[in-house]
Every structure is written in structure tokens, then in C-alpha cells.
Amino acid sequence: MHEIYFFSLSMWCYGRLPLPGSRRFLNLLKNPDNVKILRDKLRRAQGHYGRQGEAPHVQPLGFPYAHYLLAQARNTDLDNPDYAYTSGVGLENAVVSPNEGCFDHDNDDGITVIDVTDPTNPAFCHVIEDEPFTPEQYVRRYYPVPSKERMTVLEDDPDEGIRLLSRDVLAEIWPEGFPGGKTPQEEVLVKEPTPGAAALPPLADLIIGPSVDQCLLQNDWSGLEPFFEMPDKAERNKEALFSKGPFPDAGIMPLTKMLPHELKKNNGTLEIVGPQFTPEQIRSIMSALLADAVQAVKLSGQQSLVPKLIVDLVTTFSNIPCIDLLDTNITDEQLLEICSKQPEALYKFHTIVHPALLVLVPTKPNLPVPPLFFLAFPPCLPCIILPLPSTRPLKTTDTGSIAQYLVFR
Numbered sequence: 001m002h003e004i005y006f007f008s009l010s011m012w013c014y015g016r017l018p019l020p021g022s023r024r025f026l027n028l029l030k031n032p033d034n035v036k037i038l039r040d041k042l043r044r045a046q047g048h049y050g051r052q053g054e055a056p057h058v059q060p061l062g063f064p065y066a067h068y069l070l071a072q073a074r075n076t077d078l079d080n081p082d083y084a085y086t087s088g089v090g091l092e093n094a095v096v097s098p099n100e101g102c103f104d105h106d107n108d109d110g111i112t113v114i115d116v117t118d119p120t121n122p123a124f125c126h127v128i129e130d131e132p133f134t135p136e137q138y139v140r141r142y143y144p145v146p147s148k149e150r151m152t153v154l155e156d157d158p159d160e161g162i163r164l165l166s167r168d169v170l171a172e173i174w175p176e177g178f179p180g181g182k183t184p185q186e187e188v189l190v191k192e193p194t195p196g197a198a199a200l201p202p203l204a205d206l207i208i209g210p211s212v213d214q215c216l217l218q219n220d221w222s223g224l225e226p227f228f229e230m231p232d233k234a235e236r237n238k239e240a241l242f243s244k245g246p247f248p249d250a251g252i253m254p255l256t257k258m259l260p261h262e263l264k265k266n267n268g269t270l271e272i273v274g275p276q277f278t279p280e281q282i283r284s285i286m287s288a289l290l291a292d293a294v295q296a297v298k299l300s301g302q303q304s305l306v307p308k309l310i311v312d313l314v315t316t317f318s319n320i321p322c323i324d325l326l327d328t329n330i331t332d333e334q335l336l337e338i339c340s341k342q343p344e345a346l347y348k349f350h351t352i353v354h355p356a357l358l359v360l361v362p363t364k365p366n367l368p369v370p371p372l373f374f375l376a377f378p379p380c381l382p383c384i385i386l387p388l389p390s391t392r393p394l395k396t397t398d399t400g401s402i403a404q405y406l407v408f409r
Contacts, residue, residue: 013074014109015142018126019135022112025073026122026162035119036300037065037353040326042117044355065358066116102127102174110138115165123163125170130178132167208233212240219250228257231265238262245275252281256288268295268319272302279306286316296322303329307338311345318348325354332356 013021028034041063049058061067076086102111110128125132128141171178208227215221227233238258241251263270270289272282282299294317299305305328313320325335335356338345346352 016139018112019139020077020079021074022114022124022135024077024079025070025114026124028069028073029116029119029122033353034065034069036324036326037358038116038119040300040355041065041358043327102177113165113170115169121163123165123169125165127170130167130170132165132170134164208236209240209243212237215254216244216248216250221254224254225257228254229261231261234258234261242274247275247277247281249281252284256285259285259289260293263289263293268293269298270294270296271298273298273300276303278304279309282309283312286313289317291317292319294320296320296324298324299328300324300326301328305330307334310335310338311342314345314348321349322351323349323353325352328354330354 029038045063048056049062050056078084110126110133112126113124113132115123126135126138127133128138133141167178171180208224211224215224224237227237237254241247241255244251259270270285272285277285282302282305297313297317297320305325307330310323310325310330313323332355335352335354
């Protein structure tokens with residue numbers, strides 16, 4: 001597996017404190033919006049950075065949104081309203097060289113490692129010296145006698161299947177810090193449920209795909225139109241349509257018939273993702289929907305967008321506060337030009353998800369990393385970041401996944 005890593009440390013955090021901080025970060029990974037942003041950044045990172053000590057180097061805080069989430073989890077505690085707190089001294093005072101090892105900064109109380117290679121299936125462990133620990137094992141080093149206090153990071157949700165990060169993975173990241181390879185047995189914190197046998201689909205669902213193909217060929221939907229208002233059958237029809245790429249013009253009419261039911265189910269989220277749509281097709285969809293029915297638009301993955309379409313979306317849908325433009329052909333320059341020349345077009349948005357706004361901007365020229373996020377975030381609470389220890393440059397031809405490691409002390 002070829003992986004990218006970065007890790008973060010938070011000082012004066014030991015005993016029970018790493019456990020709720022880890023729990024809060026893992027909870028943030030349950031948010032689909034956070035997951036898609038992390039995945040998009042990992043996708044864009046492939047082939048752009050060398051491994052540890054080799055150019056091109058990863059800049060400190062090179063994964064700003066992941067740092068933002070980690071800072072929220074580690075430095076803000078709202079679990080108990082009577083003892084709520086925030087802490088931190090600012091990012092400009094918390095940057096560590098990406099070329100240093102994981103135990104180069106007086107790690108008397110160990111580190112915590114979180115693997116978000118797949119943000120929907122994270123793994124983590126606590127490490128003291130050179131051995132991974134479960135949360136229970138880690139906290140017992142400080143409090144040997146069982147306490148009535150809740151002390152495990154997993155106790156809130158015992159069935160979610162968080163994996164313990166094995167020593168062989170740690171040795172792959174930091175071979176000098178973890179000599180000798182893996183531990184005798186990899187431990188799983190919570191056993192994941194064994195998937196059961198998949199149920200056979202109903203016969204009616206099996207014939208929808210061929211029926212959609214025939215309707216597209218003849219551009220006649222009279223035979224399937226009664227199914228458009230049946231939620232389960234409408235979903236099957238949409239899946240069959242979205243299996244075509246690029247999206248066929250003949251499929252726009254039935255799609256617009258099915259979307260109102262999907263909007264009700266998805267709280268007004270219009271998802272134009274999967275197959276490629278032309279700007280003309282997207283405008284046809286926009287004109288066919290009620291203006292107040294759309295509360296958010298997801299265009300992630302579309303590669304034929306034009307900047308004016310973003311402005312048209314705001315004009316058409318008066319209540320739209322959120323638009324997702326991850327992995328689209330809209331460049332940073334194009335989006336920032338709209339922000340500069342047509343800011344009034346974006347006034348109604350409270351969220352624009354695009355790489356141009358998931359960056360840091362300098363506030364002091366003598367600092368290697370700026371302390372504020374540009375547009376997308378409020379000022380970020382601080383912690384220390386170490387990007388990507390590695391041994392050779394990643395290439396887009398590498399197989400396997402890219403891993404991103406967050407480590408804090």
C-alpha cells in the first residue's frame with residue numbers, strides 16, 4: 001500500500017484527555033460532508049508530494065480541513081456544559097517541521113494515531129514508547145483501579161467497529177521508531193458484524209434496467225411513467241438512468257419527474273453526481289423544479305460546468321444556501337473571480353465546498369503557515385501539525401490507497 005501521512009500533536013494532553021478528544025474527532029468523521037472533503041483532498045494529493053526527506057515536500061498544515069476538524073475535536077470540549085472549554089495559542093505558534101520523527105518532541109505521555117485512509121472506516125491507537133494500546137490499556141497506565149467515570153473512547157457507540165491500528169502500519173510509517181515489524185496479533189477494538197447473505201431483488205426491479213434502455217432508444221416513457229411517482233421504483237429507474245454515461249438527453253424528462261420525490265426524501269438536496277451532465281442538461285433540470293424545493297445542490301465530479309452556471313443556480317433557487325463543487329472543472333481562479341466581481345451572487349450561500357476555499361492564507365509574511373482559513377472557515381483553534389513522513393514520491397500510477405495519519409500527543 002502506498003500512503004500519504006500527516007500527523008498532529010497537542011501538548012499537555014494525557015491520561016483521560018486523549019480519549020474524549022479522539023471520540024469527538026471520530027464523531028466528526030460520521031458527517032458525510034467532512035468525509036467527502038477529506039477524500040477529495042487525498043485524491044488531489046496523489047502524485048504531488050515526496051516521502052519524508054524527499055522533494056517535493058509537503059508544506060506544514062498541508063491538509064487544512066483535516067487540521068480544522070482535529071482542532072475542533074482536540075481543543076473544544078462541549079460534552080459537559082458545566083465544564084466546557086476551548087484552548088490553544090494560535091497556529092503560528094504550533095507548527096512543527098514535517099521532517100521530524102514522531103517521538104522527537106518529548107513524548108513522555110505518548111501519541112495517538114488516527115488513520116483516515118478511508119474516513120468512513122478509520123483506525124486508531126494510542127502509543128507509548130513503541131507499542132500500540134487500546135484506550136483502556138492507555139488510560140490504565142495512569143489510573144490502574146477501574147473508575148466509575150466513563151473512560152473508553154468507544155463506550156458511547158459500542159457497535160460501530162473502530163479498528164485498532166496495528167504495529168506493522170506504525171512500522172511502515174516510522175521504521176526507526178517501531179523496529180521489528182508487527183505485533184504478534186492485531187487487535188480489533190470492536191468486532192464488526194458479519195454481513196448476511198444479500199436478498200434477491202424483486203422481479204419488477206430486475207426488468208427496470210432493460211425497460212429504461214428501451215425507453216431511451218425510443219424516447220417514449222409512457223410505459224414507465226406510472227413508476228415515476230412510486231418512491232422505491234423511482235429510485236430504481238434513476239439508478240438505471242445514472243448508469244449511463246454521459247447522461248443521455250432522452251433521460252432528462254423522466255429524471256425531472258422523479259426528482260421532486262427525491263428532494264422531499266433528501267431534505268431538498270439536489271444531487272447531480274455520477275454520470276456527466278452538460279450545462280444545458282443541468283439548466284433543463286433547474287427549470288423543471290420548483291424554486292423553493294431545492295435547499296442544496298451537489299455537483300461533485302461534474303467536468304463540463306461553466307462559471308455562469310453557479311450564478312444561475314442562485315438566481316433560480318432562491319433558498320439555496322449550499323453548493324458542492326468538489327472535483328469539478330471549475331478552477332480556483334474561476335470561483336474566486338465570481339467572489340471578486342459578482343459577490344452579490346453568493347450572498348445567500350453559507351457553504352461553498354470547493355478547493356479554492358479550503359486553503360490557508362498568510363497573515364504574517366515571516367510565518368511558514370497562516371493562522372486563518374480563507375472564506376470557508378472561522379479562525380481555527382490550534383494544534384501542532386506534522387505532514388507526511390515517507391520514503392519515496394507517490395505517483396498517480398501507484399496502486400492502493402493513500403493514507404492520511406493524524407497523530408497528537
